[in-house]
Amino acid sequence: MEKLTHINEQGRAKMVDVSGKPVTRRVAVARARVCMKPETLSRIRQGNMEKGDVLAVAQVAGIMAAKKTSELIPMCHPIPLRGVDLRFSEEGDSTLVIEAEVKTDSVTGVEMEALTAVSVAALTVYDMCKAIDKEITVEQTCLIRKTGGKSGDFIRKGE
Amino acid sequence: MEKLTHINEQGRAKMVDVSGKPVTRRVAVARARVCMKPETLSRIRQGNMEKGDVLAVAQVAGIMAAKKTSELIPMCHPIPLRGVDLRFSEEGDSTLVIEAEVKTDSVTGVEMEALTAVSVAALTVYDMCKAIDKEITVEQTCLIRKTGGKSGDFIRKGE
Amino acid sequence: MEKLTHINEQGRAKMVDVSGKPVTRRVAVARARVCMKPETLSRIRQGNMEKGDVLAVAQVAGIMAAKKTSELIPMCHPIPLRGVDLRFSEEGDSTLVIEAEVKTDSVTGVEMEALTAVSVAALTVYDMCKAIDKEITVEQTCLIRKTGGKSGDFIRKGE
Amino acid sequence: MEKLTHINEQGRAKMVDVSGKPVTRRVAVARARVCMKPETLSRIRQGNMEKGDVLAVAQVAGIMAAKKTSELIPMCHPIPLRGVDLRFSEEGDSTLVIEAEVKTDSVTGVEMEALTAVSVAALTVYDMCKAIDKEITVEQTCLIRKTGGKSGDFIRKGE
Amino acid sequence: MEKLTHINEQGRAKMVDVSGKPVTRRVAVARARVCMKPETLSRIRQGNMEKGDVLAVAQVAGIMAAKKTSELIPMCHPIPLRGVDLRFSEEGDSTLVIEAEVKTDSVTGVEMEALTAVSVAALTVYDMCKAIDKEITVEQTCLIRKTGGKSGDFIRKGE
Amino acid sequence: MEKLTHINEQGRAKMVDVSGKPVTRRVAVARARVCMKPETLSRIRQGNMEKGDVLAVAQVAGIMAAKKTSELIPMCHPIPLRGVDLRFSEEGDSTLVIEAEVKTDSVTGVEMEALTAVSVAALTVYDMCKAIDKEITVEQTCLIRKTGGKSGDFIRKGE
Structure with missing residues (x-):
């Protein structure tokens, strides 16, 4: 059976050993x-x-949160980010869409960095608007796509 | 018309002046x-x-993310957290629910700390499970209730 | 003779003991x-x-740098900032002036927080413009005024 | 039977609720x-x-590590340190003794801050001397005394 | 006579220049x-x-502390950790042994990262148990072995 | 017309994409x-x-501030510093001159790291002397020279 990564032989969490993995461009x-x-x-x-x-x-x-990802997510490897960009758009009259694209040349992917960027950007919108709207809700925080790395490319179903 | 807080007279963001506000217990x-x-x-x-x-x-x-909230959310005041707890439960066979309760004795509320705690806990679940499930999605990140402070208590509709 | 603060009896630096000092509003x-x-x-x-x-x-x-002051300045006390604001103006056709105002209710002043805010804001301007102007220079970083605290108010000469 | 603190009703770690506890001077x-x-x-x-x-x-x-204690020790409350001092002495010809004294006016003690200060100071000595002595060992890292707080004063046996 | 590294020609501490050193796997x-x-x-x-x-x-x-090593130890180079694992065992009825293994592909070693990991893990045990045992003492914090790098492998005597 | 870097197609700031740029020695x-x-x-x-x-x-x-540069300057890439040194000298009887030299092997330069190092060192001098001299002013914070990287070497006019 497939195993959860990040678990050592004592059944505890570890930062997975990625030494020796090749450096590739990842988005x-x-x-x-x-x-x-x-x-x-x-x-x-x-x-x-x-x-x-x-x-x-x-x-x-x-953008600043993307750089803090490995400080926030305990088992996440620190990697040198090569680029971070966020874009905003609207859906209907009440939804703000936030997309983040993160790039690196490294041995692990940047999924967590992109997810952290959109999550913190969304919370910042909440913080600055909470005086007028406490019901703001963040929905569908998810990975859209990733490229690079051994496990191959990923595109979320329906995208 | 009501104004967005956090905006100074040059139209730029500021950390709102809360000096002199009374210290009260907030949850x-x-x-x-x-x-x-x-x-x-x-x-x-x-x-x-x-x-x-x-x-x-x-x-x-x-819990550690709650303590980093004011480093992540630009206009958020640093405040001395007095207690942080997270609880997990399940809904149906595919939803993990994460709730965080944060307490302080301070001049501002701890909404952002509670939201940051659940967001980072959710991303950590994603990180540790992404090798077996990249479609994991975080839904309905929101404030459930808050008490304490001048603006009065808040309970989200339907809770 | 007056003594430098921050030096212990071994002749080494210390974070000065301010326990028991009264909390006052400081700007x-x-x-x-x-x-x-x-x-x-x-x-x-x-x-x-x-x-x-x-x-x-x-x-x-x-603003974010002001919150990091006690992480950057070794002997600086961590204090709960109550408000931070920055304002920009121009002098002549080649000088951008940055002013920061920081407030707290605490036992020590916020001079270092205000100085850190303007210094990092100035370096950020440098960073974003260095591709077109590497000779940018930051001049006259200084304290303009402070109020509150036992040592009394201070206004820089000529202000 | 006495219970470990820091454990919630799901059997998981929490940052203990200390809201409403009185602020007292602690060393x-x-x-x-x-x-x-x-x-x-x-x-x-x-x-x-x-x-x-x-x-x-x-x-x-x-001193800087003392200020980072609540970032390092997961269940540790962030508190406003009022003073930190370290002193060095020698025992025999091969032992460097490091003592740290930390003060606060707060609702929890500063044991962890003092322990973190001596631990990081000791590791810094290791780092700067490791090119000439890799066998350096840190021994007997412990709390010597604490005062203030509800649980009363503590002095380590034999001190 | 052998010289302490980390000291510049003014007799002050510096972060040693390791530019141009080859990247090798280090444990x-x-x-x-x-x-x-x-x-x-x-x-x-x-x-x-x-x-x-x-x-x-x-x-x-x-694990999180290992990632913060270069923030804690002033002259320590920031390096991209490739893996961190901790293991616990017992000796007799009153000693908990903590071992940390850290890996990188970099130009400097990870001794300080491994030492920081065990030190902070030990302090965390102290923190969570101090309500029932304030006399807990951390003993024999030391480097056990390292491999990789120009200075050759090291195994502590007696291991 | 030349364009400001760091601005995306929505007219907002981004961390510029430097993926795939060659690693070179930079000072x-x-x-x-x-x-x-x-x-x-x-x-x-x-x-x-x-x-x-x-x-x-x-x-x-x-030195510690140089390592924090990418946490302070929002659009600055995190890079692995290979060496940091600071030197002090005097000009006349009232000016302390601080110079910082920073080295890396990376895809971007270390101008911001050197500027951050001197700025924070200067503020630290201010902090430790402010009890006896509140009028201390930091003047002429600037880049003196840089080498390495595609844009070629730079030496400030008059140096």
């Missing part, structure tokens, strides 16, 4: 949806067009 | 759902009953 | 000038008026 | 012994008398 | 002994067999 | 001047000749 894209009241999204959009820009703060927060 | 509870294949949840459950415990790692990750 | 304002080619400042200003906003990133960087 | 002293070849200690002592000072670096490392 | 193993009352060890062992697992928390703390 | 030197009262500089100099050494603390602070 991962993750996404989260931030669902809110239409008025809240409208306010973010306005700020966007002026200077008071919730999304500019979320953008910086997501 | 916040947040929740996230981690949706996965039934086999994945079954494997976590087994590990749980043996020693190789994905949830033990997620528990520690969530 | 500090610091400033730095970032001198660059007029074209560089012009480019920042344009970005400012569109969405690609160097100053929005510098703003976030300065 | 803790910890100690570690670093055992090495006499030549190594002699070299440290010489550096001490010139400027190339292993102990100056260990002093700073210990 | 280090360190160990610490945590001495406690037999009842305390018995309690840890019981927790171990149920779910409330002191050692699971210490395991995570040790 | 950067930065400098800052700390201007103070002659008595303050005299006090630092005395401490320097005894053991209570402001500059030893500033040295450690600068």
